[in-house]
Amino acid sequence: DxxxxxxxxxxxxxxxxxxxxxxxxxxxxxxxxxxxxxxxLGLRLIYYSFDxxxxxxxxxxxxxxxxxxxxxxxxxxxxxxxxxQTALYFCATSDHGTAETQYFGPGTRLLVL
Amino acid sequence: RKEVxxxxxxxxxxxxxxxxxxxxxxxxxxxSFFWYRQDCRKEPKLLMSVYxxxxxxxxxxxxxxxxxxxxxxxxxxxxxxxxxxxLCVVNTGPSGSARQLTFGSGTQLTVLP
Numbered sequence: 001d002x003x004x005x006x007x008x009x010x011x012x013x014x015x016x017x018x019x020x021x022x023x024x025x026x027x028x029x030x031x032x033x034x035x036x037x038x039x040x041l042g043l044r045l046i047y048y049s050f051d052x053x054x055x056x057x058x059x060x061x062x063x064x065x066x067x068x069x070x071x072x073x074x075x076x077x078x079x080x081x082x083x084x085q086t087a088l089y090f091c092a093t094s095d096h097g098t099a100e101t102q103y104f105g106p107g108t109r110l111l112v113l
Numbered sequence: 114r115k116e117v118x119x120x121x122x123x124x125x126x127x128x129x130x131x132x133x134x135x136x137x138x139x140x141x142x143x144x145s146f147f148w149y150r151q152d153c154r155k156e157p158k159l160l161m162s163v164y165x166x167x168x169x170x171x172x173x174x175x176x177x178x179x180x181x182x183x184x185x186x187x188x189x190x191x192x193x194x195x196x197x198x199x200l201c202v203v204n205t206g207p208s209g210s211a212r213q214l215t216f217g218s219g220t221q222l223t224v225l226p
Contacts, residue, residue: 035216040121041218042117042217042219043200044216090156090157100204102214107156
C-alpha cells in the first residue's frame with residue numbers, strides 16, 4: 001500500500017462549486033503539505049502543517065483552506081472553485097528536522113470548468 | 114527573476130551518453146539543495162541531496178557552486194529509465210524548515226534507444 005494517498009485522483013467540477021481534496025499518510029510523519037503544480041511554474045506551496053494544531057499559509061493560499069483532522073490526515077478545500085485553480089495538486093509529508101525530504105502522494109488532477 | 118531557474122529542455126540524448134543539468138538560484142542565503150525526479154504524470158521523488166563537497170550516487174553526481182549560485186546534476190551512462198523531469202529544489206530557510214522550500218519548474222530528459 002502507498003504511504004501517502006490522495007482522493008480523488010481526478011476531479012472535474014464547475015466554477016463556484018466547493019470541493020475537498022483529501023490526503024492520508026501511514027508514514028507517521030508530523031508534517032504535511034499541499035502543493036499545486038502548473039506547467040512551467042513548478043510546485044508551489046499552498047498550506048503546510050507541522051502538527052495537528054498547526055496550520056500555516058504557503059506561497060499561494062488565497063482561495064484555499066485546509067483542515068488537519070488528525071496526524072495522518074490533511075485535507076484541502078476550494079470554497080468556490082475558479083478555472084485558474086485547474087492544476088495538479090500534490091500532498092506531501094516529511095519528518096520533523098528533515099523537512100526537505102518530502103514524500104509525495106500520487107496527485108489529484110483537478111479541472112474547473 | 115525566478116528564485117530557482119532551470120533550463121526546461123527537453124534534453125534528448127542517446128543511451129550511454131553523459132548529460133548535465135544546471136540550476137541557478139537567486140537567494141545567496143539558501144541553505145540546502147536537492148534534486149528531485151518526477152516521472153511523467155507521477156509524483157516527485159527525492160533523487161539526492163547536494164552537499165558543499167559534492168555528492169555522488171552511482172551514475173549520478175551533484176555539485177554545488179555557492180560563489181556562482183548554481184547546482185548541477187551529471188548523469189553518466191544514461192539509461193532509458195532515466196527519462197524523467199528533474200526538479201531542482203532550494204531551501205532558503207534554516208535546515209529542517211520547509212517554509213522556504215522552492216521548487217524549480219524542472220528539466221525534461223528523454224533518453225533515446
